[in-house]
Amino acid sequence: GVLKEVIFFPTKVACVEHVFMPAYQCPCLLQHGVETSFARLLRHILSANSTLDLCVFAFSHMDLSRAVLALHARGLVIRVLTDKDYAGITGSQIGLLLKAGICVRSDSGAVHMHHKFALVDGRRVITGSLNWTMTAVQNNKENVMVTEEPDLVTPFVREFQRLWEANDPE
């Protein structure tokens, strides 16, 4: 069947190094060999082959920015739409993404651009209550839904395109 998955947070705390580098024997003190909610989320993001469109209110989690930067280094086309007020906050990863040459736009129209969704290759949506922050991943009760159901993905693809064009700085 078509991919339909729901992931709940907070995640168990465990090392996610194997998600980035499967062959690496990590010497860190966290637990290894555990597939956590956060590892599953990372795998869905890293499954991208051509594009990643990201529309997130808050983005401060360093492993999530590592994932986005890894996709960028692989040559994928990445577009990031974020909230104008949150982008400048301490710990925000947006500056790092910009510095790496990733295309970022800030939503200036709404009180808050409060979405938290990602589109993988334009055909898989990752969406829910989870902001891309440490607190959300490790402390909060949160949900993330991942699906390739066209009836659910297509509206997000259209909304991303609409918001992306509406926030063209030129």
Add this chain to the structure above:
Amino acid sequence: GVLKEVIFFPTKVACVEHVFMPAYQCPCLLQHGVETSFARLLRHILSANSTLDLCVFAFSHMDLSRAVLALHARGLVIRVLTDKDYAGITGSQIGLLLKAGICVRSDSGAVHMHHKFALVDGRRVITGSLNWTMTAVQNNKENVMVTEEPDLVTPFVREFQRLWEANDPE
């Protein structure tokens, strides 16, 4: 096919009185006869026949509490799980729900109970980025997904039951 719908916000501003009372000729100054995002959300909530399980971080929107109170008055079984910190905030509708005799539990374990989902009759999930507040509905860029796909609904039913039991005050 199975219900699969995505609703985006902010909503257009228009009267939603017809959602509550179809036959009533509303004299208010807002636009009438328009089916807005917010009207669609209300209709999904009001479609409940037997139960409504609600798991929301912030609940201050008066029309949303009107909908929940209407279901309660119809005799439906309602359970509300909310964030311990938000429940006491100015404008919160939680006190009103309690006063009406609706069963409410506050999550005391997490830094934040950050979910924003509702289960209609245990078989339709309404979930997304949208808190049940005026700002979210009228000002923010937000999304709400509504589906009856069992693979997506069942995990939310289980998570609600788990959180509900975990926050039993007795």
